[in-house]
Amino acid sequence: MSLSQALQYLQENHDRFLAELEAFLRIPSVSTTEKHAADIARAANWVADSLRALGAQNVAVVPTGQHPVVYGFLPAAEAEAPTVLIYGHYDVQPPEPLDLWETPPFEPTVRGDRLYARGATDMKGQVMASLKAVEAAAHGGLPVNIKFIIEGEEEIGSPDLAGFIAEHKDLLAADVCLNPDSGMLGPDWPTITYALRGLAYFELRVFGPDHDLHSGIYGGVVHNPAQALAELIAGMHDENGRVTLPGFYDKVRPLSADEREALSHLPFDPTTFYLKQTGVPKLWGEPEYTPVERTGARPTLEINGLYSGFIEKGAKTVIPSYAMAKISCRLVPDQDPDEVAEQLKAYLKAHAPATIRWELDVMAGGPASVTDIHTPAVQALARAMEATWGSKPFYRREGGSIPVVGQMQQILGLDSVLTGFGLPDANLHAPNENLHLPTWQKGMEALVRFFYLYPQAAR
Amino acid sequence: MSLSQALQYLQENHDRFLAELEAFLRIPSVSTTEKHAADIARAANWVADSLRALGAQNVAVVPTGQHPVVYGFLPAAEAEAPTVLIYGHYDVQPPEPLDLWETPPFEPTVRGDRLYARGATDMKGQVMASLKAVEAAAHGGLPVNIKFIIEGEEEIGSPDLAGFIAEHKDLLAADVCLNPDSGMLGPDWPTITYALRGLAYFELRVFGPDHDLHSGIYGGVVHNPAQALAELIAGMHDENGRVTLPGFYDKVRPLSADEREALSHLPFDPTTFYLKQTGVPKLWGEPEYTPVERTGARPTLEINGLYSGFIEKGAKTVIPSYAMAKISCRLVPDQDPDEVAEQLKAYLKAHAPATIRWELDVMAGGPASVTDIHTPAVQALARAMEATWGSKPFYRREGGSIPVVGQMQQILGLDSVLTGFGLPDANLHAPNENLHLPTWQKGMEALVRFFYLYPQAAR
Numbered sequence: 001m002s003l004s005q006a007l008q009y010l011q012e013n014h015d016r017f018l019a020e021l022e023a024f025l026r027i028p029s030v031s032t033t034e035k036h037a038a039d040i041a042r043a044a045n046w047v048a049d050s051l052r053a054l055g056a057q058n059v060a061v062v063p064t065g066q067h068p069v070v071y072g073f074l075p076a077a078e079a080e081a082p083t084v085l086i087y088g089h090y091d092v093q094p095p096e097p098l099d100l101w102e103t104p105p106f107e108p109t110v111r112g113d114r115l116y117a118r119g120a121t122d123m124k125g126q127v128m129a130s131l132k133a134v135e136a137a138a139h140g141g142l143p144v145n146i147k148f149i150i151e152g153e154e155e156i157g158s159p160d161l162a163g164f165i166a167e168h169k170d171l172l173a174a175d176v177c178l179n180p181d182s183g184m185l186g187p188d189w190p191t192i193t194y195a196l197r198g199l200a201y202f203e204l205r206v207f208g209p210d211h212d213l214h215s216g217i218y219g220g221v222v223h224n225p226a227q228a229l230a231e232l233i234a235g236m237h238d239e240n241g242r243v244t245l246p247g248f249y250d251k252v253r254p255l256s257a258d259e260r261e262a263l264s265h266l267p268f269d270p271t272t273f274y275l276k277q278t279g280v281p282k283l284w285g286e287p288e289y290t291p292v293e294r295t296g297a298r299p300t301l302e303i304n305g306l307y308s309g310f311i312e313k314g315a316k317t318v319i320p321s322y323a324m325a326k327i328s329c330r331l332v333p334d335q336d337p338d339e340v341a342e343q344l345k346a347y348l349k350a351h352a353p354a355t356i357r358w359e360l361d362v363m364a365g366g367p368a369s370v371t372d373i374h375t376p377a378v379q380a381l382a383r384a385m386e387a388t389w390g391s392k393p394f395y396r397r398e399g400g401s402i403p404v405v406g407q408m409q410q411i412l413g414l415d416s417v418l419t420g421f422g423l424p425d426a427n428l429h430a431p432n433e434n435l436h437l438p439t440w441q442k443g444m445e446a447l448v449r450f451f452y453l454y455p456q457a458a459r
Numbered sequence: 460m461s462l463s464q465a466l467q468y469l470q471e472n473h474d475r476f477l478a479e480l481e482a483f484l485r486i487p488s489v490s491t492t493e494k495h496a497a498d499i500a501r502a503a504n505w506v507a508d509s510l511r512a513l514g515a516q517n518v519a520v521v522p523t524g525q526h527p528v529v530y531g532f533l534p535a536a537e538a539e540a541p542t543v544l545i546y547g548h549y550d551v552q553p554p555e556p557l558d559l560w561e562t563p564p565f566e567p568t569v570r571g572d573r574l575y576a577r578g579a580t581d582m583k584g585q586v587m588a589s590l591k592a593v594e595a596a597a598h599g600g601l602p603v604n605i606k607f608i609i610e611g612e613e614e615i616g617s618p619d620l621a622g623f624i625a626e627h628k629d630l631l632a633a634d635v636c637l638n639p640d641s642g643m644l645g646p647d648w649p650t651i652t653y654a655l656r657g658l659a660y661f662e663l664r665v666f667g668p669d670h671d672l673h674s675g676i677y678g679g680v681v682h683n684p685a686q687a688l689a690e691l692i693a694g695m696h697d698e699n700g701r702v703t704l705p706g707f708y709d710k711v712r713p714l715s716a717d718e719r720e721a722l723s724h725l726p727f728d729p730t731t732f733y734l735k736q737t738g739v740p741k742l743w744g745e746p747e748y749t750p751v752e753r754t755g756a757r758p759t760l761e762i763n764g765l766y767s768g769f770i771e772k773g774a775k776t777v778i779p780s781y782a783m784a785k786i787s788c789r790l791v792p793d794q795d796p797d798e799v800a801e802q803l804k805a806y807l808k809a810h811a812p813a814t815i816r817w818e819l820d821v822m823a824g825g826p827a828s829v830t831d832i833h834t835p836a837v838q839a840l841a842r843a844m845e846a847t848w849g850s851k852p853f854y855r856r857e858g859g860s861i862p863v864v865g866q867m868q869q870i871l872g873l874d875s876v877l878t879g880f881g882l883p884d885a886n887l888h889a890p891n892e893n894l895h896l897p898t899w900q901k902g903m904e905a906l907v908r909f910f911y912l913y914p915q916a917a918r
Contacts, residue, residue, distance in 0.1 A: 032773030094775055100670070156774055183676075197675060201774045210738025211559070212889040215761045216656060216859030219789050220753030221733045223743035226762035226784075227696065233686060234693035274680045279669025284682035284814040294679030302674045303685035304777050306767035310785060314491030315615055315660045315822050316553055317787055317860075318763050318888050325685075326769060328776055330678050355743040363774050400675025401776075429777050430671035 003452045006136045010444050013132070017444075018115070018437070020050070021128045022108040024090075025117040031067055031091035031156045040152050043090040044068045047127070047150050054135050056148070058171075064160035067091060067152030071171065074134060077141030082458045084377075084451070085147045085174035085414065086134075087404055088127035088181070089154035092119035093429045100431035113437050120435035121422030123154075126180040129421060129440060133447035144451050147174055154181070154404075157201060157364025162407045169412060175458060176377040176415055177408045178450075180443075182398055183422040187439050189267055190385035190393040190446065192378060193418040195296065198331030198368035199401035200340040201304075203361040204348070206232070206323045212309070213319040222319060223355035226308035229323040232358075235351055236301055236327075241285045243301045243329075245343040246350070253333045255297050263292050263397065277424050296397030300330045330399055337365030366403030369416075376457035377417045383457075384449035385419075388442050419446075461599075465907050468595045473900060477574070479509070480587045481567040483549075484576040490526055490550035490615045499611050502549040503527045506586070506609050513594055515607070517630075523619035526550060526611030530630065533593060536600030541917045543836075543910070544606045544633035544873065545593075546863055547586035547640070548613035551578035552888045559890035572896050579894035580881030582613075585639040588880060588899060592906035603910050606633055610863075613640070616660060616823025621866045628871060634917060635836040635874055636867045637909075639902075641857055642881040646898050648726055649844035649852040649905065651837060652877040654755065657790030657827035658860035659799040660763075662820040663807070665691070665782045671768070672778040681778060682814035685767035688782040691817075694810055695760055695786075700744045702760045702788075704802040705809070712792045714756050722751050722856065736883055755856030759789045789858055796824030825862025828875075835916035836876045842916075843908035844878075847901050878905075 010017075029043035030036040044061050047070045051059045056072035070090070076083075095105035095118045103109040108117035119125070127150060134146050149172060151161050165172060182193040208225035209218070238244055255263075270291045274283055285294045294300075304327065309320030329340050341362045352358050372378070373395055385393045398418075408414040421443030427433045469476075488502035489495040503520050506529045510518045515531035529549070535542075554564035554577045562568040564577035578584070586609060593605050608631060610620050624631060641652040667684035668677070697703055714722075729750045733742055744753040753759075763786065768779030788799050800821045811817050831837070832854055844852045857877075867873040880902030886892045 032775065033771060093777075094769065094771065094773075096769070096771070097671075199675075199776065201776070208737075208739055211886060211891070212556075213737060214859065214887040214889070215759070215763065215787060216658075216789055216857070217883070217887065218733070218737060218754060219759035219761050219858055220744045220757055221742050221750045222737050222739045223741075224762050226765045227692060230689040230692035230762070230765070233689035237686065274677070278667075278672060278677060278681050280667055280681045280814060281816060282682075282813045283680050284812075285679045291680045295677060298679055300674070300678035302678050302776075302778055303683050303689070303767065304674065304775055304779070305769040306685045306688070306765050306779075306782060307770040308762065308765035310553065310555070310764040311766040311783065312492060312553070312555075314553075315785065315787070316491065316763055316888065317658065317660070317761075318552075319761055320763070320765075323765060324770065326774065328674060328774070330675055353741075353743075355739060355741045357740060398675070399678055400673065424676070427670060428673040428676065429775065430673070432670070 003449065006139060006448050007445055009136045009139050010448065014441060017128065017132045021125060024124050024128060025108040025119055026106055028106045029091050029152065030094050031153055032094055040067045040091060044070050044152055047090050050131055051148060054131065054138065062164065064164055066160060069164050070148070070150040072148045074138060074142055074146040076143060076145045081144050081455055083145035083147060083174040084454065085149060085172055085177045086130050087177055087179045088130060088150045089123055089152065090127060090150055091152045091155050093122065093155050097431060102432055114434040115437055116432055116434045118433050120433050121426035122428045122433065123181050125422065125435040125440055126420050129444045129447060130180055133444045133451065137448050137451040143455050147172060157199065157366065158403045159364060161404055162411065165407055165411045172412055174414060176417060179402065179405060179416045179418050180420045181402050182418045182420040183426070184420065184439065185267065185394055185396065185424065187423060187436060188389065190389045191419065192373065192381060192393045192395050193398045194373045194395050195370040195397035196368060196402050196405055197399050198335060198337060198366050199328060200331060200337040200365040201328040201363040202344060203363060204325045204327055205359045207321065207357040209319060209321050212321050215317045215319045218319055223353060224319050225356055226320055226323040228353060228356045229308065229325055232348065232351060233303060233325060236347065240287060243299065245347045247343050248299065248340065251334045251336065252299060255293060260293065263296065264290065266292065295399040297332055299332050299335055302328055304328055330401060332368045333370055335368065337367060366401060367406050369405045369409065371415055371418065375415050377415065377454060380454040380457040381417050381419060381450050384446045384453050387449055388446040462908065462911050465595045465598060466904055468598050469903050469907065476587065476591045480584060483583050483587060484567040484578055485565055487565045488550050488611065489553050490612055491553055499526045499550060503529050503611055506549050509590055510607060513590065513597065521623065523623055525619060528623050529609040531607045533597060533601055533605040535602060535604045540603050540914055542604035542606060542633040543913065544608060544631055544636045545589050546636055546638045547589060547609045548582055548611065549586065549609055550611045550614050552581065552614050556890060561891055573893040574896055575891055575893045577892050579892050580885035581887045581892065582640050584881065584894040584899055585879050588903045588906060589639055592903045592910065596907050596910040602914050606631060616658065616825065617862045618823060620863055621870065624866055624870045631871055633873060635876060638861065638864060638875045638877050639879045640861050641877045641879040642885065643879065643898065644726065644853055644855065644883065646882060646895060647848065649848045650878065651832065651840060651852045651854050652857045653832050653854050654829040654856035655827060655861050655864055656858050657794060657796060657825050658787060659790060659796040659824040660787040660822040661803060662822060663784045663786055664818045666780065666816040668778060668780050671780050674776045674778045677778055682812060683778050684815055685779055685782040687812060687815045688767065688784055691807065691810060692762060692784060695806065699746060702758065704806045706802050707758065707799065710793045710795065711758060714752060719752065722755065723749065725751065754858040756791055758791050758794055761787055763787055789860060791827045792829055794827065796826060825860060826865050828864045828868065830874055830877065834874050836874065836913060839913040839916040840876050840878060840909050843905045843912050846908055847905040
């Protein structure tokens with residue numbers, strides 16, 4: 001069985017692969033709310049069954065503190081072959097707000113050349129691309145050993161993954177980790193990600209009166225907690241969009257002139273690109289950095305949610321008893337998520353007025369990571385992409401956070417090759433998430449080529 | 460039939476009156492959400508049936524733009540008697556948040572000497588006190604003509620009431636309006652309210668990206684609308700708690716030295732009182748005014764609700780596409796609600812950044828009012844209260860807003876006598892709203908006495 005036969009197998013089985021992906025997407029495996037616990041279990045078993053169908057050995061659904069990890073192993077046809085550990089996650093983001101979806105999030109629907117569903121790109125589509133590339137490559141004998149580690153807690157910050165990896169070092173031993181949880185800059189621009197931002201996630205609650213008050217009777221003597229929260233949030237950035245938490249930038253590694261130069265070469269105008277992708281009237285952020293630098297190489301603080309008082313249709317003249325904000329920071333090397341939590345607490349201690357009480361929950365976190373682009377695996381993937389798309393891949397820093405990349409490095413000493421076949425308008429974490437099917441198909445081809453090219457590069 | 464017989468009738472029928480109030484409270488007549496339209500209609504018909512049972516004439520449930528007004532007339536036993544127009548409303552505030560109620564809001568429950576239910580004090584309890592005082596006084600021949608005007612839109616700002624009054628001037632002609640929608644300072648401190656604040660209510664929506672964004676991919680280039688909203692809200696007060704809308708204080712009538720002196724005489728320490736009633740760690744507001752002045756005689760701007768992004772349990776790393784705040788201002792003489800709306804728009808035009816879009820809905824409004832405490836009706840009620848409680852009533856400015864008081868003055872030329880028999884800890888507009896039953900009973904006695912004393916005072 002040759003590479004060309006494996007690629008032909010991919011073409012011939014495209015419709016079946018798509019049908020299997022749709023079945024996977026129909027499982028609403030939302031990890032952040034308890035009500036989907038049964039769906040999470042169903043998705044884990046679905047992945048395990050798929051691995052068994054590939055002929056994987058030692059397939060296991062391993063319980064953790066919350067959601068299980070799925071493991072499986074496929075040996076190479078020849079001894080001495082290198083081992084690729086493929087990382088993925090079967091959990092998805094919550095689909096809300098539901099009313100903004102054109103078709104239901106868990107009823108996969110093809111419109112044009114895109115498949116719409118929660119998880120289509122992030123990352124059930126990528127997990128399926130990996131499984132099916134292995135199936136195609138394995139048809140006549142795998143050129144590499146393959147191990148799969150597919151977790152169910154990525155969208156809640158992977159709280160149990162580091163423990164699982166540490167407890168199963170021998171099982172997971174490999175030469176490189178392939179992580180397809182990143183994405184592409186455009187359908188004709190294959191992309192390898194070499195840096196990721198870290199994450200620190202918080203819930204801040206501000207308490208005012210011990211019960212909701214009539215705003216006529218008490219308005220003027222109590223500090224409205226929604227207003228107090230707004231004041232605290234407003235103070236978290238200065239007028240130039242810089243985060244004001246004390247010490248926030250102390251450990252931020254400065255961008256070198258070389259790297260700024262490299263990041264300035266893109267196949268598109270980034271301002272036009274971001275305006276089009278977001279629909280905002282004007283971009284925002286630190287003026288001394290370019291948009292690409294701001295999203296990839298600078299830390300941020302974002303408000304992910306805000307709640308207080310009466311938010312239904314109509315009017316209610318109430319002074320709310322409390323207000324809540326979900327706040328997250330994207331971190332860059334060498335920021336530490338625990339230190340950022342302390343910085344936020346220090347900010348609140350310094351700025352929260354005596355007229356309110358506050359609580360801060362530290363929810364999840366992981367550091368940023370930067371990987372070497374000169375490793376055999378990255379170079380093999382670059383050649384595989386060039387052979388598939390006809391152009392060399394772009395190397396980029398990505399703004400998202402994939403804690404497992406740092407964990408693979410720290411616990412197993414494994415470099416990760418970061419890629420993925422979703423597009424910028426895939427609506428990750430948003431309504432109408434979608435997968436561009438022609439790019440998905442090319443992604444599977446590139447992975448098959450990678451499995452063939454990597455053993456030579458690693459030699 | 461004498462006054463003493465009327466008072467005895469009240470005592471003897473207390474249990475029946477309480478049972479009728481409970482039946483009234485079981486109707487969830489929430490005016491602000493469409494889902495209670497049938498309950499609103501049921502409450503209106505319940506009031507009309509009660510008026511018919513009293514022997515009222517010309518009882519009518521009159522449709523308006525939204526919720527009907529109930530009217531009824533009871534003639535005095537003797538010609539030449541003055542006419543009292545009794546105002547009330549049968550609608551109630553929404554009961555949310557439901558989980559903070561000890562017993563369900565629409566299942567009236569007596570615990571100790573209080574009756575717990577949404578509307579128990581605001582103001583079904585007061586409407587029932589008026590109906591039953593009339594029933595008792597009418598038993599042997601009413602000393603005054605009584606007209607009832609009971610609306611269903613008070614909790615949404617009475618948008619149709621001014622139109623109804625203007626169209627029915629002859630029907631509503633009277634000598635004075637009795638409005639029991641205010642309250643008492645404490646169970647032993649009967650109170651007549653002589654000033655009310657006005658209201659202007661808004662919904663502000665801030666729009667950022669045209670869909671929710673992944674905070675990793677886009678964090679750093681778009682102005683988070685939740686943050687932008689927080690920045691706009693934070694700027695609406697200065698560090699002394701003064702509202703910063705341009706021109707907001709221009710028309711605020713200064714407090715005279717006499718009035719500040721009068722407002723300083725209270726049967727309790729206001730700081731201790733407000734700390735206890737609200738449970739806040741420290742009072743807030745303009746330092747150059749006392750708490751009583753701030754709640755009664757100074758305008759405010761409050762955040763009544765706040766929403767953006769992901770607010771369920773757990774974490775979601777999203778940049779929300781929009782953020783919303785419900786904002787209301789309590790107004791004092793001579794502020795104009797339309798002008799305040801223009802001031803808020805001017806503030807937003809001056810301060811909203813070019814990185815977001817915004818919309819402002821102007822929802823409801825009414826001016827503040829001050830009434831003369833030397834009218835025959837106020838003096839008759841003062842004597843009635845002194846006879847009932849054994850002490851003279853307190854005169855106070857109240858922070859709440861009752862637009863009908865201004866409308867009665869402007870359209871019918873009628874002064875209002877403002878009172879009510881709810882206590883400060885009645886939890887108006889909040890969970891566990893309640894009515895202190897001994898005070899309610901005394902309130903009915905005071906009203907019966909008022910019906911007997913007013914004709915003499917008015918002569």
